[in-house]
Structure formats: structure tokens, C-alpha cells
Amino acid sequence: MLLYITKRLLLGVVIVILAVTVLFVMIHLVPGDPARILLGPRATTEMIATMSSRMGLDQPLPIQILKFFGNLFRGDLGMDVITKRPVAEIVFGQLPFTLWLIFTAITFAALIGIPLGCYSALHRNTLIDRITGILSIACITAPAFVVALFSLLIFAVWLQWFPAVGAGERGNFGDQVAHIVLPAFAIGLSWIGYLARLVRASMLEVMGENHIRTARAYGLPERVVVFRYALKLAVLPTVTVIGVGMGFLLSAALFTEIVFARPGIGKLIYDSIITRNYPVVMGSVLVSTILFVASTTISDLINAWLDPRIRASL
């Protein structure tokens, strides 16, 4: 197990390094000088040279990459060339908004999706099961930004139940809750369907196992059999699925943050790309990649801990 953990962690680090290198190479390969594009057509050669050196673009590519990683170990992600604030400060200022949003969305999806899947499995092939099945597929296929647009249209513009823009006043908890409802719904909706299907499938599998039959044979009440013995096991796959689904969650968060003009790492990436602020692009993409790699690594480790067969495959 220790060998597996080491290997898996090393793989994670290698992937992050490769990803950053790819980004650097891409910036380098693009026709046109980023500094020139940032400053616009009226910039003088001197201004461009100053901007290039401020962005570190005047050095050879390998040096740039090495420097970036050197600074990274000291927690320094570079400097935002426009506002002259440290990138790390900007990124970590926005990160909590995204994490809260994702967390709320997943909790909301789990609270509805898991009971729904459980109910479907226990009442297999009834009308409600069929309807849940079709609704789940409909939920899964609805793109997050379409759900976001519709919830904005219906609940914020027409009914005016919830605010449309921003993340709420700082320190005002009620206001922040009101602002997170619609974005979390937009991200969570597809996960309701996804979790319902997953839990239904694994619940059906668990209910057929020997220990459930034994529990029933002991004369335990159905409630105890379902909740204490079956559901506990059937919920396990969802943990790993959420870990692997972090990429989808981050992508969905990006769209909803833009639709609801909500601060967060997705909106930060989008805004910095629009303004061609490369240091901020690098920093925010790096942080979200690390977040993604970390969550897939953790879910792989949990999987390997549960199922020894996986350990042999790496």
C-alpha cells in the first residue's frame, strides 16, 4: 500500500509539472508577443520590453519554467502585471468562493440524489422508479450553463426570489446564502441525476449480497437492513465519483460564475484570459489543476484502500 501511495503521489506531481510545462510552451509558441498584445498597437518598443521583462518573457523558455517552479516552492506565483498585486493573493482570494459553491452544489445533489436512488432501487420497476430513471438522464444531460441561464431567467428575473448578481455582502450570512442558491442549483442538478443512478445501481447490487440475506434471516427490521447494512456500502462509490468529477465541477463552476457574475476561480480565469493577463492565467490554471489532480489522487487512494486489486495495476 505504501508503495502504491508513493507511486500515485509521484504521478500526481509529474502530471502537474507536465501540465504547467505544456501551458508555458503554448504561450511561447503562439504567434505574437503577449506583451505587445497586452499593451495594444500604440505601445512603444521600450514599453513592450519593460512589460516582457516584468512578465519574465524575455528569458529563454527552460529558464522561465524553472524559475516558475522555483518561485512556486516559496508560494510565489508571480506578480499580476496590471494591478501589481501578487498572483497568489488574487487566486487564493477567489478560491474560497469556488470551493463553497462546489461544496454546496454537491451537498445539495447528495441530499436529493442519494435518497432518490435508494428509493428507486427498493421500489424497482415501479412507475416512480421509471420516472426517476428518465428524469435522471434528463438532469445529467442538461449542460450546467443552460440550467444556470434558465434559473437566472425564472427565479431571478421573473419571480425575483433570489438575487441575480454577485456573491452577497461580506459578513452578511443570509445574503450570501441567498446568492449561492441558484448557482449551486445550476451545478448540482446534473449531479442529482448522476448520483441517483449510481446509488440505484450499487444499491441493487448490495441488496442481492449474502450479508443482506443473513441480516434479513436474523429477522432485523427492513429499515435497519436498508440503512445500516445496505446503504452504507452502496454510498461508497459516490465518494470516488465525486473525486474524479472534480474537473466537471470546476468547469460547471466556471460557467455558473460567469452567468451569475459571481467571484471565483472560474471567473478569474475567464477575466484574465479576456484581458490577456498571463501571470494570472498561469496562477489560476495551476491552482485549479492542482485541485483537480489532488482530488483524483485522493479518490484513487481511497479506491485502492478499499480494493486491493487496484494497487497492483499501477
Added chain:
Amino acid sequence: MILLLKRICREPMGLLGLVLVVLISLSALLASVIAPHDPIALNIVDRLQGPSANYILGTDQLGRDLFSRVLYGGQVALKVALISIALALSIGVLLGMLAGFGPSWLDNLIMLFFDTIRSFPTVMFALATVALVGPSLSTVIVVIVITSIPNYGRVIRTQTLTIKNNEFIQAERVMGASLGRILWVHVLPNVMGPLMILASMDIPTVVALEAGLSFLGMGVKPPTPSWGSILNDGYTLIRNTPWPIIAGSLPLVLITLGFTFLGESLRDLIDPKLRKSL
């Protein structure tokens, strides 16, 4: 093939999926015949109208007919989906078979490449690329191809690994068949079934991604109609009219539902074993 179609039609979900897919594909293909108006012709007098006999889905802020734009937008969506999935499939198959059959260092290298690609959240990778190269339809296609290669490659690799040790492959080797012949004649047909199902279930994802990027202004350039750019118009006009949002999302939701229903019933018919692994 006809037998398969008959069996799909017997299931209500499969039939619904098939009907939706055929309907939307036909409406996109025949856009120039069906569309009542020019999708990019401006008509400021009739701007921001609701649905009427003349404009079935209303008009946008420049007075363009939304129904015609939706029909032509379907062409963009299907073009992107078909081209990028075909390309990703071919490259993925090639790399996957190489990884499965080649020496272990090559296998590790290819798998590392796959893992690296998958470590970027797709949309962020797409945004970063578009920021560097500039928005265009071909950029969108390239991004989708690169990010979908690992999905197919991994499936092919696993399938190849299981087939590799079968006796008939060893027999071929003993008879002196070349690697290319083994892969092309013996491995490929065996892995094609699950792959086609995977591809058909990927179409909704790709269509949604194209729409999403166009929504962010990173896909097709205006005035070319795309479902995503119609939705973007709708977003800026959200306090004036709901019709662009409805017009843009309707085909998007219908086609994703259609392909998903179709893919699911295809999977249940062809390869029920996949049900658990997908």
C-alpha cells in the same frame, strides 16, 4: 443493422432518441430549405419580437429570425461533433492499440500523456488555448479532439490488453503475421463495438462544449449562428426578452436527450456488460 433499428424502435426510449436525433440532424442538413429567413440578415424594425407566424421563435436584438438561426446553428454543432469525434476516435484507437501492444515504456509514456491531458479541466484547457490562438471553429475542434483522445485511448488499451493474450492472437504471431495485420484484422473489430457506443454517448458532451465555448465568445465568430452564441445574445438580453434563451437551449437539450437515449438503448442491446462500467 435493420434488425438493430427494429429493436431500438421497440423500446420507447430508444425510439424517442432516434426520432429526436433524426429530426434535428435533418433540420440542420436542410436548413437552407426550411429556414424562412436569412440567419444573418439584419432587420432592425422587427427587433426583439416574440413568436409570431412570421418569426416562429421571435427575433433577437438585431431583428434576425431566431428559428432560422437555430436551424443553421445545428449545422455548426453537428459539424464540430462529427469531425472532432471522428478525429479523436482515430487517434485514440491508434495510441490505445500502441499502448496495449507496444513495449511497456511506450505504454507508460502514452498513459502519462493521457493522464496529463485529463488533469486539465476541459473547459479551462479550452479557454487557455483559445486565449492563445484566438477564437475559431477549428480551435474548438482541436481542443475537443485533444481532450477526448484519452477517453477512447484508455478503453482501447484495456480491450487490447485483454485480447492480446488470447490464443488466436498467439497463433497469428506464430504464423508470422505482422503487427499491423494483427492490430487491423484481429484487434480492431473486437474493440469497435464498445467504442461506437462510447462515441455516440460522447456527442452530447461535445455539442454542449461547443455551445458553451461559443456562449463565452470563444467559439464561432459572429455573425455565424451557433446555439451557444444565440444563448449569449439571450444572456445579455435576459431582462428584455426570454426568447433567445429558449430558442438556443431547446435544440441543445433535445439533441443531448436524443443522443443519450439512443446511446443508452444501443448499449443495452449490443453490450449489456458495459452498463456497469460506464
